[in-house]
Amino acid sequence: MNIRPPAVAGSFYDKSQKHLQSQLDSWLIPVSNENKKVRALIVPHAGYIYSGKVAAQAYRYLKSQAEDIRKVILIGPSHRYFFQGCAIPSVDYFSSPLGDIPIDKQGVEIMKEIDDIEVSDQIHAFEHCLEVQLPFLQTCLNKFTLLPLLTSNVSPVNVANLLDSLWQDESTLLVISSDLSHFHPYSEAQRIDQNTCSLIEHFEPTLTPEQACGSTGINTLLLLAKQRDYQLTRMELKNSGDTAGDKERVVGYVSYLVSEPK
8 A cells, every 4th residue: 555654743743543532532522513514624734732723613513424524625735845736646545643544546537637736745745734634534524535635836716627526526525724824923913814814704815825824725715615605604713822832923723614505
């Protein structure tokens, strides 16, 4: 088996299966989404002591529809490599301390035919923004396949066109991995992040990397969600000054649910 092993277990989150599962179980108390079907999440990707609880506020809504979700498209920004388009892996599995997740090989084959796609295990090998989401997904869902996508120099319109048909199926969940502003003083970060959230909540696909490192993924989601008349609900907005850091240079975190209209 060709497996991408965990790269940040022991740094961004606990490498002990037992301790990691215990931590996630304490955060991921199941809650109903009032019969609204969750189609997507926006969640942060810092170390769990900083942003894990913020992410969990959205993830825990998935437990009530775990049986219905069989595919996850996971999108985040490439932090280590700059390239044209998006990158998918060629491996068969992504692994975390909680086990192996099979890659959606059918989705990979479809994407291979697209100009904006690069197939690269190297780009994925040490990237944290997708990996930190895996234990959350493994705890909230049952059996599912994963389509991991890292964005670099690509327009949200192109990514939206690429994903539109792949995200039609109601058994497919879209997860966008992104933090908000980086390294501003606490009060300035609050102001910037509140403005960013206002743009998100008005479905304005104009975010920049300075507002959200995963702006390409968020803008892509906003384009598709507005087109489909989906509803967007903010679950929690905090920064590292609220969680586990000082207030001199903070990083912002937000979690959202994207649901079908009732």
